[in-house]
Amino acid sequence: MFSYSVLMCTHESNNYREHVCLSFKFSEYGFFSAPSLVGSEQEQSFKMGQIAGEELTKLEKMQIMSAREEKILVLVRLRPLSEKEVEENEEADWECINDTTILYRESLREGSLFPSAYTFDRAFRGDCTTNQVYEEGVKQIALSVLNGINSSIFAYGQTSSGKTYTMNGVTEQTVAEIFDYIQNHEERAFVLKFSAIEIYNEAIRDLLSSDSTPLRLRDDPERGTIVEKVTEETLRGWNHFNELVSACQAQRQIGETSLNEKSSRSHQILRLIVESSAREFLGKDSSTTLTASVNFVDLAGTERASQISSAGTRLKEGCHINRSLLTLGTVIRKIGHINYRDSKLTRILQPALGGNARTAIICTLSPARSHVEQTRNTLMFASCAKEVTTKAQVNIVMSDKALVKHLQKELARLENELRCPAPASAKSDYAGLLRKKDMQIEKLEREITDLIKQRDHAQSHVTKLLLLIGDDQDTKKSPLQVISGHHPNWEDERWEGNCSESESSLKVELYGENTTIKKLKGTYNNAVIDENSIADGSPPQLGYTRATNREYDTDGYCKDVQCLDTVDSAVENLESVVHGDVASQNPILEELNENGPGIHFRNISYPGSQEQRLNDVQRTIDSLDSSLDELYSAMGTDNISNFRNLILSNSRGCRDGALEGISSVGFEEAERIPMLARNDSQSSIGSLSIGPSIGPNGDEDMISMQTFVARIKEMANAYEKQLAEDSFVASADWSIKFEMMRRMVIEMWHACNVPLVHRTYFFLLFRGDPGDAIYMEVELRRLTFMKEMFADESQSTSNSQNIIISSSLKALNREKQKLSRLMETRLSEEVRVKLFQKWGIRLESKKRRLQLVNCLWTKVNDMEHVMESASIVAKLVRFMEEGQTLKGMLGLSLDNPPRQRWSLGWMTNVMASLL
Numbered sequence: 018m019f020s021y022s023v024l025m026c027t028h029e030s031n032n033y034r035e036h037v038c039l040s041f042k043f044s045e046y047g048f049f050s051a052p053s054l055v056g057s058e059q060e061q062s063f064k065m066g067q068i069a070g071e072e073l074t075k076l077e078k079m080q081i082m083s084a085r086e087e088k089i090l091v092l093v094r095l096r097p098l099s100e101k102e103v104e105e106n107e108e109a110d111w112e113c114i115n116d117t118t119i120l121y122r123e124s125l126r127e128g129s130l131f132p133s134a135y136t137f138d139r140a141f142r143g144d145c146t147t148n149q150v151y152e153e154g155v156k157q158i159a160l161s162v163l164n165g166i167n168s169s170i171f172a173y174g175q176t177s178s179g180k181t182y183t184m185n186g187v188t189e190q191t192v193a194e195i196f197d198y199i200q201n202h203e204e205r206a207f208v209l210k211f212s213a214i215e216i217y218n219e220a221i222r223d224l225l226s227s228d229s230t231p232l233r234l235r236d237d238p239e240r241g242t243i244v245e246k247v248t249e250e251t252l253r254g255w256n257h258f259n260e261l262v263s264a265c266q267a268q269r270q271i272g273e274t275s276l277n278e279k280s281s282r283s284h285q286i287l288r289l290i291v292e293s294s295a296r297e298f299l300g301k302d303s304s305t306t307l308t309a310s311v312n313f314v315d316l317a318g319t320e321r322a323s324q325i326s327s328a329g330t331r332l333k334e335g336c337h338i339n340r341s342l343l344t345l346g347t348v349i350r351k352i353g354h355i356n357y358r359d360s361k362l363t364r365i366l367q368p369a370l371g372g373n374a375r376t377a378i379i380c381t382l383s384p385a386r387s388h389v390e391q392t393r394n395t396l397m398f399a400s401c402a403k404e405v406t407t408k409a410q411v412n413i414v415m416s417d418k419a420l421v422k423h424l425q426k427e428l429a430r431l432e433n434e435l436r437c438p439a440p441a442s443a444k445s446d447y448a449g450l451l452r453k454k455d456m457q458i459e460k461l462e463r464e465i466t467d468l469i470k471q472r473d474h475a476q477s478h479v480t481k482l483l484l485l486i487g488d489d490q491d492t493k494k495s496p497l498q499v500i501s502g503h504h505p506n507w508e509d510e511r512w513e514g515n516c517s518e519s520e521s522s523l524k525v526e527l528y529g530e531n532t533t534i535k536k537l538k539g540t541y542n543n544a545v546i547d548e549n550s551i552a553d554g555s556p557p558q559l560g561y562t563r564a565t566n567r568e569y570d571t572d573g574y575c576k577d578v579q580c581l582d583t584v585d586s587a588v589e590n591l592e593s594v595v596h597g598d599v600a601s602q603n604p605i606l607e608e609l610n611e612n613g614p615g616i617h618f619r620n621i622s623y624p625g626s627q628e629q630r631l632n633d634v635q636r637t638i639d640s641l642d643s644s645l646d647e648l649y650s651a652m653g654t655d656n657i658s659n660f661r662n663l664i665l666s667n668s669r670g671c672r673d674g675a676l677e678g679i680s681s682v683g684f685e686e687a688e689r690i691p692m693l694a695r696n697d698s699q700s701s702i703g704s705l706s707i708g709p710s711i712g713p714n715g716d717e718d719m720i721s722m723q724t725f726v727a728r729i730k731e732m733a734n735a736y737e738k739q740l741a742e743d744s745f746v747a748s749a750d751w752s753i754k755f756e757m758m759r760r761m762v763i764e765m766w767h768a769c770n771v772p773l774v775h776r777t778y779f780f781l782l783f784r785g786d787p788g789d790a791i792y793m794e795v796e797l798r799r800l801t802f803m804k805e806m807f808a809d810e811s812q813s814t815s816n817s818q819n820i821i822i823s824s825s826l827k828a829l830n831r832e833k834q835k836l837s838r839l840m841e842t843r844l845s846e847e848v849r850v851k852l853f854q855k856w857g858i859r860l861e862s863k864k865r866r867l868q869l870v871n872c873l874w875t876k877v878n879d880m881e882h883v884m885e886s887a888s889i890v891a892k893l894v895r896f897m898e899e900g901q902t903l904k905g906m907l908g909l910s911l912d913n914p915p916r917q918r919w920s921l922g923w924m925t926n927v928m929a930s931l932l
């Protein structure tokens with residue numbers, strides 16, 4: 018016969034905590050088995066069905082469900098003063114003041130350092146009967162044995178405190194009730210086995226055998242510590258049990274001590290093993306049996322050194338008793354760091370002291386004043402015992418055939434797993450694959466960054482080109498001269514004028530011959546030029562290049578002008594879309610488009626069709642998609658989802674980009690405002706562009722690229738619409754929307770630890786002009802991405818990820834430090850004092866400047882506070898004097914035709930009112 022144990026704990030209640038898990042351990046005696054397999058509730062039900070299923074009766078299933086982890090139940094029992102103590106006029110200093118608390122009456126008088134009251138699961142007064150102790154205290158635990166759960170009842174206390182008196186009664190009551198139970202449950206067949214041992218001077222004696230040869234302990238890998246050759250009597254009935262108990266009492270070492278005429282000089286362990294099976298399955302292959310034992314442990318009494326006789330047998334006994342009880346005390350006190358092996362007592366009782374058993378300890382106490390010290394020691398022991406937790410399991414024995422059936426199923430399952438090794442083997446491959454794919458992703462990210470650079474480069478040439486066209490109308494300068502020069506009025510003039518001769522010749526110069534294009538194709542890396550379109554003279558298809566090599570022809574015309582014309586980039590197109598269709602608004606360029614074949618300026622050659630250009634953008638993105646798809650397909654379809662999820666967590670570039678976005682417009686930039694060039698802000702733009710395309714899971718990445726384009730389309734349309742509309746459009750609706758967006762932006766700045774300087778610039782520059790829409794959208798998108806990223810980080814347990822949040826906070830704090838230092842030089846004493854007073858900061862505070870800075874931008878819902886904060890920061894970084902050049906440093910310079918969108922007058926007013 019073998020057994021398996023099921024541990025299934027499901028909820029928490031006052032005295033015990035239950036877990037959801039399942040444990041199987043095959044052994045002869047389940048009560049020594051430890052959990053070996055743990056699973057979820059579903060798994061547990063599944064396993065139950067699989068293993069025991071029909072074979073378990075309803076009762077057995079219910080019993081399985083009731084298994085639990087719980088703390089040892091600790092009870093104290095105060096006995097009355099003995100006759101002898103009364104004769105000696107002893108005082109009773111201890112009293113149970115309620116069902117759970119025992120009080121030392123004299124503590125106030127003595128001014129004792131010890132606690133005067135102790136609380137336990139139950140406290141029994143001197144006039145309580147043993148029946149009460151059983152019924153109200155230990156009954157539930159003792160009878161767990163009927164449910165296949167091991168249990169142990171201990172009596173601990175000083176000599177003559179009433180341990181034997183209590184345990185005799187408890188044992189008798191328990192066994193009597195078990196017999197009653199058996200009588201009332203005829204549907205089950207029970208077998209009761211009884212054994213009894215004592216540990217006397219560290220020797221184990223069988224109390225049911227006349228042979229006094231000490232028994233040996235053996236550690237069995239399946240059954241734990243077992244007493245070899247111990248007599249196990251199968252109980253035939255109540256009388257038989259009484260006979261056996263009497264035999265034990267006769268055998269037990271008893272001696273007379275100064276305190277107890279019949280002092281137990283040994284630890285006694287009576288064990289009742291209860292096995293039960295459903296009668297309907299008896300003798301069948303599938304029969305199962307519940308098996309568990311209940312231990313009744315009557316420990317020898319703790320003794321004071323002065324009470325131990327100074328010589329002979331009593332001295333030796335006393336030493337052994339104290340030593341084993343000391344070990345027991347240590348076991349109880351040092352839960353988790355226990356050496357059970359230090360005594361035979363603890364070795365045998367190990368399951369009851371933290372293993373597979375439910376345990377109750379009854380601590381018996383004498384109320385006598387002369388025993389106060391011993392009573393306190395017992396109470397201390399009891400207090401420690403309250404913390405010990407055991408894990409009781411239901412022990413079920415399976416018949417050999419049922420076991421074979423189960424093992425066959427298990428074997429089939431394992432074979433099945435072997436046949437489909439995917440999860441296990443794939444795991445090891447994933448690491449390498451992921452590294453490889455990570456590198457590929459990084460490469461793609463670098464390419465995207467390159468594209469963005471190319472876009473900017475090309476854009477600047479477009480600007481120059483437009484300048485050239487506009488200028489050529491009037492001045493007839495060569496393109497090279499125009500490019501290198503400055504045209505102060507181009508913004509006003511570029512939308513006007515007719516196609517002149519010079520423009521026609523410019524077109525020839527610009528759009529040259531196919532041979533030039535082919536040459537360029539070799540010159541510029543990554544250029545993607547559609548050969549067909551070159552051959553048939555149609556506009557070159559979307560592509561991208563690095564405009565790094567410049568060549569000048571004999572006429573001194575810069576060929577990279579041509580190059581730019583042939584080079585399209587996705588991002589470049591995006592930007593042209595964002596800005597509106599330049600060509601469609603420019604009659605000169607439109608006319609140029611109509612003039613014959615050749616290379617067309619991309620903003621010109623697709624006559625007015627924004628849709629067309631967006632499609633081109635889409636094609637470029639598709640080409641990026643296909644690269645990524647190749648990458649994914651290399652992994653196999655099953656792994657794509659996992660891999661893509663991992664992309665997100667591994668995609669440092671994306672997160673770094675977002676952080677750069679934060680820091681790129683920080684304090685340092687503010688300090689070098691005049692020197693800022695457009696490129697300084699590209700990291701911010703980069704993160705803006707990439708950020709939104711990374712979805713919360715990898716599968717969405719590519720979709721979101723398309724979504725991104727779609728959104729850009731929407732934005733561009735909306736923006737165009739806005740531009741087309743007159744100022745009336747930018748009134749009521751937009752004002753409300755702007756206000757909402759601005760509030761969201763302010764809240765997210767706060768949440769994302771965005772530098773105060775950035776907030777200030779942005780806040781002051783965008784005041785609600787319809788043209789601000791695009792900037793607000795972009796900022797919102799960037800912040801949304803960062804906020805999502807922060808949320809990811811905060812949920813993460815990884816240190817490296819949490820560093821990102823803390824570093825942004827640190828950067829913000831550093832900025833605040835710098836601002837606080839600037840306060841000294843950039844605000845007059847008088848202004849500072851006024852500010853401190855207004856912001857409720859004590860003038861004598863040493864860190865008043867930092868305190869003030871710390872208050873800035875904190876009340877995100879208070880617009881007045883926000884405006885004041887912005888004006889203070891602006892004053893500190895001298896933004897008020899700098900004007901519009903700051904838009905570039907925000908990473909938001911989309912080169913719109915400059916329009917009057919903000920006024921410093923407002924801020925001057927705020928400052929004036931403030932200062």
Ligand SMILES: Nc1ncnc2c1ncn2[C@@H]1O[C@H](COP(=O)(O)OP(=O)(O)OP(=O)(O)O)[C@@H](O)[C@H]1O
Binds near residue numbers: 176181280381
């Ligand atoms: N609750 C009680 N009510 C009445 N008498 C009690 C009670 N508890 C113990 N006694 C009496 O006190 C005496 C000592 O009790 P007992 O032998 O059970 O103590 P013990 O703790 O087992 O001592 P030892 O450790 O020396 O064996 C006995 O005569 C017993 O009848």
